[in-house]
Amino acid sequence: MSYKSIVVQLDTSERAHSRLKYAVQFAKQFNAHLSGVFSTFSPDPRSFYVMAGSAEYFESHRTFRQERHDALERIFLAEILREGISGQWVDRNEYASDAIPRYARYADLVIAGQDDPNDPESFIADHFPETLVLSAGRPVLFIPYVGVFPTLGENVMVAWNGSREATRAVHDALPLLQRANRTTIVMLNDPKDESRGSRIPGADIALMLARHGIKAEVAELDGIDDVPLGDVLLSRASQLNVDLVVMGAYGHSRWQELIMGGATRSMLESMTVPVLMSH
Incomplete structure (x- = not known):
């Protein structure tokens, strides 16, 4: 028995890059295919336009998120090429609690993040970690938002x-x-x-x-x-x-x-x- 297909949940949070690092490590260790599934919480733009000055805030925030998305995608593609593992980047614009579990069901292992109360970008859906572990039907490896782990699983x-x-x-x-x-x-x-x-x-x-x-x-x-x-x-x-x-x-x-x-x-x-x- 081995993990031959791994899904890592990615977003615009500070810890997404660290989470990707562990996912790449596991994919190489088990010679597994790695899918990086990117999904974030996106508020309805119409809720901003009704407030004075909020339209500019929404546009600048969207630009900020797009820059983080593009940087993370480049890192993902560079890492799988450097480590010689197979993988794919998946963009999902739908609700994360629907998108991530659906991809997870086709994997042997799911790697996801813990909610970080100090980083609003870590929020992608209400009770997302609970929903994922209950609905994916697959084991979920949660990586804490604090700490560095030189070893994992020893x-x-x-x-x-x-x-x-x-x-x-x-x-x-x-x-x-x-x-x-x-x-x-x-x-x-x-x-x-x-x-x-x-x-x-x-x-x-x-x-x-x-x-x-x-x-x-x-x-x-x-x-x-x-x-x-x-x-x-x-x-x-x-x-x-x-x-x-x-x-x-x-x-x-x-x-x-x-x-x-x-x-x-x-x-x-x-x-x-x-x-x-x-x-």
Whole structure:
């Protein structure tokens, strides 16, 4: 099993170039075809023209975005030529939450960015990361908007609770886990609404990985009932000094997590290392 087709989500944000760098690295590593799908949030020009002076602002902003678009396209084409990988640049003027998931469904791996509250250009659609991981049907590797990661996938933490979503994430991450130097399976508390018999113990998933040539350590997390799970995962990722977290996304309903909070939401908002999510 390998990743032979990779899609990277690109926009006019400050971190788009960095995200492209990781995508090119992965495409070369797995000898994969790389599609750079460019999409941004574009407000309706008519909403600007009704306000005095806003027409000039809209035109200057459009020029600024076009310059960033053209520069990123040149970098993309130069990088795939320099690294000798196959690829294509794709411009999409439609709503990003429609365009990106549609291209993602034809890929083995999707690389996307985390929303950056300090960079308006990182916003391309409401709840875009959540929509992408729920609708793409493919694993999504989110790159944080802060930090530089000299390695990515050498020291991996798997968040494991035996759920369908966690199972999907582990299998989707197999090409990365097979190349990792260290893999740690962090056992999470069983949800109270599911019987223990419906979930696979950590030793069993470690045995499955061993059959794929992956040696994984198993670490239990006990006594964390009063601590938000997302905080626990972030803390353990820091303790283990990992450069990638693998986890299932939205074991509960999306709206339950949006309203009440949850591990998926916490990681999407506060990730400190790249996170591969599957639903």
